[in-house]
Amino acid sequence: MGLRIGDKAPNFEIETTQGKIDFHDWAKGSWVFFFSHPADYTPVCTTEMGRTAQLAPEFEKRNVKPLGLSTDTVDAHKGWINDVNDTQNTLLEFPIVADQERKVAELYDMIHPGESQTATVRSVFIIDPDQKIRLTMTYPMTVGRNFAEILRVIDALQTTDSQEVACPADWVPGDRVIIRPTVSEEDAQKKFPQGYETLRPYLRLTDINK
Structure with missing residues (x-):
C-alpha cells in the first residue's frame, strides 16, 4: 500500500548533489516540496527543474525546501544542472537525490510499472514541518507539473493550518x-x-x- 495523506514521511539517508543527507534532519522545521523526475537530460524534466529554481524566492518565503529525485547518479545530476541553468536562465541551488538503487523511489512508490520499470514518474509530496504528508500528486512522464497549483496548495495548507x-x-x-x-x-x-x-x-x- 502506498503512502497516504496524514502518514509520516519515511526517513532515508542518501547521496545528493549537495552531499549525503538524512531526510528528517535536513527537512527539520521546514515544509518540503519533494518531487521525482524520470531522468536527467530529458526535456520536460529540464523545464521542471528550471522552474523550481526560478521559484526559489517563492518557496523560501513559504519556508519550503525543494528536493528533487531521480535514479541517475550524482555526477549525472551535476552535469545536467549546467544544462538546466543554461537553457532555463536560472541557478539551481536545491539538492537532487541520486537514487541509483531505487530505494527511496520504492519507499515513496515513485515507480509505476505501467509507465516504466526503472524510471520514476512525476510524483509530488508536500510535507509539513511535523514531517507529515499533506498532499500527493502524480503526473505522467509526458506532462510537466503545474507550479502555480503547487504554490497554491502550499498557501492553502498554511492558511488552513493557521x-x-x-x-x-x-x-x-x-x-x-x-x-x-x-x-x-x-x-x-x-x-x-x-x-x-x-x-x-x-x-x-x-x-x-x-
Whole structure:
C-alpha cells in the first residue's frame, strides 16, 4: 500500500548533489516540496527543474525546501544542472537525490510499472514541518507539473493550518475562505469578528484579509 495523506514521511539517508543527507534532519522545521523526475537530460524534466529554481524566492518565503529525485547518479545530476541553468536562465541551488538503487523511489512508490520499470514518474509530496504528508500528486512522464497549483496548495495548507477554515474550489490567496462546520456559531462570531456570509448552516464564507 502506498503512502497516504496524514502518514509520516519515511526517513532515508542518501547521496545528493549537495552531499549525503538524512531526510528528517535536513527537512527539520521546514515544509518540503519533494518531487521525482524520470531522468536527467530529458526535456520536460529540464523545464521542471528550471522552474523550481526560478521559484526559489517563492518557496523560501513559504519556508519550503525543494528536493528533487531521480535514479541517475550524482555526477549525472551535476552535469545536467549546467544544462538546466543554461537553457532555463536560472541557478539551481536545491539538492537532487541520486537514487541509483531505487530505494527511496520504492519507499515513496515513485515507480509505476505501467509507465516504466526503472524510471520514476512525476510524483509530488508536500510535507509539513511535523514531517507529515499533506498532499500527493502524480503526473505522467509526458506532462510537466503545474507550479502555480503547487504554490497554491502550499498557501492553502498554511492558511488552513493557521485558522479554522477550509479553502473552496479554485481558491487563491486573497479569496474568501470557508469557516469549518465544526466551528459553532458562537465561536465563529468570536474568531471572525470581521463577519461572514451564511449561505447555508454548513457553508459560511469569510474574508480573513480584512
